[in-house]
Amino acid sequence: MFKLVKIALRNLLRYKRRTLLTSSLIAVGVTFVLVFVSSSSAFKNLMISQITDSMLGHIQIHKQGYMASIDSLPLTLNLDQKDIEKLEKAVNSMSGIKAYSPRIKFAGMFSNFMETTNIRVNGVYPDKEEAVAPLLPGRVKQGEKVIKKGEMFIPELLAKGMEVKVGDTIVVIATNRDGSVNGKQFRVGAVIESVTGPGGRDGYMHIEDAMEMLRMDQMEVSEVAIRLDDFDKLHSVSAALDAALSDQLNKAGKPVFDVRTWEDLSPFYNVSRMIEVMTFFIRLMLIAIVLISVMNVMIMAVYERIREIGTMAAIGTKPGKILFLFLIEGFFLGLTGTLVGIVFTCAVTYVINAVEISFNFGRQIGLVLSPRLEPGQIFLISGIVILVSILAALQPAYKASRMEPINALRHV
Amino acid sequence: MSLIFAQDLTKVYALGEQRVEALRSVNFAVEPSSFVSFVGPSGSGKTTLLNLIGCMDKPTSGSLRVAGIDTSSLSRREAAEFRGKNLGFIFQDFNLMSVLTVYENVEYPLLVVQNVSAAERKERILTLLDTVGMLDQKDKHPDQISGGQKQRVAVARALVTNPSLVLADEPTANLDSKTAFRVIDTMHKMKDELGVTFIFSTHDRKIVGEVETIYTLTDGMITGKASGKGGGHV
Structure with missing residues (x-):
């Protein structure tokens, strides 16, 4: 040889x-x-x-059917308190998950008292959101890096168009799930860089402010975003989550939860x-x-x-x-x-x-x-x-x- | 028992629509430890006969037994194995491997064809190189030595596996007289010392004068058998 x-x-x-x-x-x-x-x-x-690190997260879980109407951010397809508890239990017991962040997403009107335009808002827990989207604080161009109650993060494009800056008072008006219109004044806490992709031009507020605006007695969330320890395990963790949640069925006998990876959520895929x-x-x-x-x-x-x-x-x-x-x-x-x-x-x-x-x-x-x-x-x-x-x-x-x-x- | 026994050995080549009878019902026997030569003009069938004995070709009809084996029944792989174990070859153009040194050329059959231990290999190679007078050239490549030296290396390569039979096709054709005699002497010595049978295909009178038996081939037939070194016509 x-x-x-x-x-x-x-x-x-x-x-x-x-x-x-x-x-x-x-x-x-x-x-x-x-x-x-x-x-x-x-x-x-x-x-x-x-x-994924700016806003999307690696995996998102919605209520079944939400994704089909995601453009209108329907509040009627939110996960209720019972669903959230089941979801949190599954997520907490699963290995490979670094953090998760519940979000209330809704569409509203944004006013600087002179002009009004439309806005998409994410109600989040600041610490949980930062753990799932660690690049979020880095997107802050002006102002504080932490979302405080009574304050909002405004996307740069909106701030420019509406000529608002950090410290200004603005009003957000939104319709809750019953059809009632509610409004609330906020201080502009920060202007954030807009990024490419879905959610890249969304504004942020504290989740409790979102609940108050939408007159929620109990917590309801549009989605739960998840960040993994190891991105390479995306599909295995996603499949494991799907399996763990598949026994949760609605009255029609269909799964309550819809588990999606970033690949299903971003056109960049x-x-x-x-x-x-x-x-x-x-x-x-x-x-x-x-x-x-x-x-x-x-x-x-x-x-x-x-x-x-x-x-x-x-x-x-x-x-x-x-x-x-x-x-x-x-x-x-x-x-x-x-x-x-x-x-x-x-x-x-x-x-x-x-x-x-x-x-x-x-x-x-x-x-x-x-x-x-x-x-x-x-x-x-x-x-x-x-x-x-x-x-x-x-x-x-x-x-x-x-x-x-x-x-x-x-x-x- | 004869080392080679050929009976009605016939070889026919088809060249297009033509049939060329290279050998026609050849009969002969070669005993162990012989020095035999097949002579004849070009096209008489010498090389064909050597190819058949060397298991590189198969007879069209007749039988040929070499070292007790019917060679016509061997597969390609079995024929290669048989050649590696029993036969040595010396070619007119030496056919040494240019990328290997003198030592490595002699070593090649032991390494690739036979599985001989390193110590035994070394001993056999050095002994043979010494016998053929090439020990001091062992690290040279074929392009660094003369034709006569190359042929002596080829002799050493043919003998290193301790074959019972060495087939030499015009081994002295490219050598001057002095070198040719030296190579013939070397082969004689091997025959006497090791009992190896040498079969030559040649028209070189120098070899013809040295062999014990001379077969004359004409148009694919053995037309004469004579003893060399004073032997008379049969």
């Missing part, structure tokens, strides 16, 4: 220029794919964390899927590059060494060992290209991070792209390249192993 490896390596070094060119081509392909994957992955993760599809096609291109280049080299190698193959066969080398010899050569071509490619990728990634490439996403300005090489991606790409290299060598290797020594020895 070791001897075959030694012979294979020497055979590769016999045609230095060819080996160098093929390995370089593979290395460039690996570099291109790894840089693309790490950059697109960095962009995707940045966007996902912006969306489609962009994220597109990035994954593009990554898949980029990987396919790499496979084609490796397949064609290695196969080309190995076909040439077999053709040029026909007499040598004949000699090996004549002196008793079994067909399997001849096959194996050429497969090892293919393996080392792939391995060399991959290792060099990984080194190149580290260099390119370092440069990208050093240069600090920034971009804007919606209203978020100056987001810095920070590609990071993930061991999983490196192993995946390396595995693909090496496997394809071996597969590319398989046909020429098989041909070599099937050569009749008598014909091979006659070859000029």
Whole structure:
């Protein structure tokens, strides 16, 4: 085995220029794919964390049917006190959940006493909301970073349009579930940055103020947002929550709760899927590059060494060992290209991070792209390249192993 | 028992619609520890016969037993195994592997074909390289040594597996007289010391003068058998 490896390596070094060119081509392909994957992955993760950490949360639980009418924020489809207790019990007993935040969401009218416009409001517990959406305080452009009773966080666009600033008094008017119109004066506690995506232009108030405005005797919430310890466990925790809550049925025998991940709630999920599809096609291109280049080299190698193959066969080398010899050569071509490619990728990634490439996403300005090489991606790409290299060598290797020594020895 | 026993050995090649009879009902026997040569003009069937004995081709009809085995029934894999265990090959163009050193070329059959321990391997290789006078060149690559030296390495490679039979196809064709005699001497010595049978396919008079038995092939048939070194025509 070791001897075959030694012979294979020497055979590769016999045609230095060819080996160098093929390995370089593979290395460039690996570099291109790894840089693309790490950059697109960095962009995707940045966007996902912006969306989930600014307002959405990783998972949301609503009453069944709420999502179908979410645009109108129906108060009639809120989770009642009994539902909330069951939900809290399930959430508290489940591992992997870092925090949860009940929210009362409603649509209302916003007035500065001169003009009136519409507004979407989130009534939240400030500490719970901050635990679920840790980027919320960072969105505050002016004012206090904590939501206090009697105060509101106003989205920047609304503040500009209505010419209100921190400290001003405003009025919010809303209709409760019975159809009664209620109003309440608030002080503008902070102006917050609007972010792209659903809820990115919502205002915030304390949940007790929301209850008071909507004349709720008992707590009712529109949704419960959840943040996980580990984002990678999104689907497993979501499935576990779904299973834990599935026994709660309404009078019609249907589940009371509707568990949704951020993927169901944000249109960015489609962009994220597109990035994954593009990554898949980029990987396919790499496979084609490796397949064609290695196969080309190995076909040439077999053709040029026909007499040598004949000699090996004549002196008793079994067909399997001849096959194996050429497969090892293919393996080392792939391995060399991959290792060099990984080194190149580290260099390119370092440069990208050093240069600090920034971009804007919606209203978020100056987001810095920070590609990071993930061991999983490196192993995946390396595995693909090496496997394809071996597969590319398989046909020429098989041909070599099937050569009749008598014909091979006659070859000029 | 004969080392090689051929009876009515026939080989026919199909070249398009033409049939070429390379061997026609050849009969012969070779005893162990012999020095035998098949001579004849080009196209007489010498190389075909060596290929059949070397299990690299199969007869169209007739039977051929080598070392007690009916070689026509061997599969590709079995034939390779048989060659590795029982046969050694010496080629006209030496056919050494250019990426391996002299030592490694001789080592190759032991490593890849036979599974011999490192200590025994080393001992066998060094002994043989010493015998063929190539011990001081053992670390050189084939492109760094002369044709005669290459052929001596090829002899060592053919013998390192302790084969019972060595097949040599025009082994001295690319060598000058002095070197050719040295290679022939080496093979003679191996035959005498190790009891190896050598079969040559050649028209080289230098070899013909040294062998014990000479078979003459003409148009695929054995047309003569003579003893070398003073032996008369049969």
